Amino acid sequence: MNQTNIVPGVYEIDSLLPKGMRSNIRSVIQLMFEMRIDMKLAIKGIIFDMDNTLLRSRIDFESMKIETYQFLASRGILPKDFSLQDHTSSTIIDIASKNGMMTDELLREMWEIPKKFEMLGMQNVVLESGVVELLHDLKGKYRMVIVTNNSIAAAETALREHEILHFFDTVVGRELMRSLKPSPDGFLYILDRFRNISAEEWISVGDAWIDGKASASAGIKFISYRGDKLKMENMSVYPSAEIADIREIKNYL
Numbered sequence: 001m002n003q004t005n006i007v008p009g010v011y012e013i014d015s016l017l018p019k020g021m022r023s024n025i026r027s028v029i030q031l032m033f034e035m036r037i038d039m040k041l042a043i044k045g046i047i048f049d050m051d052n053t054l055l056r057s058r059i060d061f062e063s064m065k066i067e068t069y070q071f072l073a074s075r076g077i078l079p080k081d082f083s084l085q086d087h088t089s090s091t092i093i094d095i096a097s098k099n100g101m102m103t104d105e106l107l108r109e110m111w112e113i114p115k116k117f118e119m120l121g122m123q124n125v126v127l128e129s130g131v132v133e134l135l136h137d138l139k140g141k142y143r144m145v146i147v148t149n150n151s152i153a154a155a156e157t158a159l160r161e162h163e164i165l166h167f168f169d170t171v172v173g174r175e176l177m178r179s180l181k182p183s184p185d186g187f188l189y190i191l192d193r194f195r196n197i198s199a200e201e202w203i204s205v206g207d208a209w210i211d212g213k214a215s216a217s218a219g220i221k222f223i224s225y226r227g228d229k230l231k232m233e234n235m236s237v238y239p240s241a242e243i244a245d246i247r248e249i250k251n252y253l
């Protein structure tokens with residue numbers, strides 16, 4: 001047996017076994033381990049991000065982030081010298097929501113800001129190219145779900161308007177998550193809802209580092225669709241694959 005590839009822990013088990021059985025049992029454990037490595041689980045479900053993955057929205061995420069921050073800083077919820085560099089609106093909102101200073105009234109006022117930018121950005125939305133063709137090809141063969149930081153109502157309206165809502169088993173929006181992406185909450189909700197599909201049998205696709213981070217934290221493989229490679233690397237997100245056309249997902253199923 002190749003000693004360098006031995007399964008970690010096998011020699012600890014050794015000491016518990018009668019001497020005569022050790023090598024046989026060692027071989028069986030090693031074999032089971034190798035089979036598990038070779039076994040590639042078939043993909044059964046796909047988790048899509050919505051904005052700029054399925055729909056090319058014009059949501060001004062940068063201004064949304066700045067205005068949300070400015071609101072929170074002006075109310076003394078976040079410090080004046082807070083660095084926005086590695087944050088998104090969702091991570092800023094998450095920090096603010098957890099510091100115990102947010103009243104219901106402040107929360108309501110704060111949410112008006114992302115809502116305003118989402119509404120503006122959802123006007124004149126178009127489908128990313130190849131989306132309809134892809135969804136037609138995959139329909140009935142895979143579970144297909146959406147996890148978006150957008151609200152469920154806004155997401156479903158946009159998807160319905162573009163006649164693709166019916167392709168999806170469910171749309172998980174911010175109302176169903178305790179924390180938004182990059183938190184894995186939305187992905188964990190999916191794992192819990194579809195208990196017959198394990199994390200290894202899902203694959204996710206999205207354009208932003210927060211999609212990759214959330215996916216990895218839930219143990220789900222991530223494909224970057226037109227993502228910013230450098231930004232992802234800076235945020236320690238390492239996609240399994242990078243695609244420039246959404247139809248290329250089929251190569252990874």
Ligand SMILES: [Mg+2]
Binds near residue numbers: 207
């Ligand atoms: Mg997106």
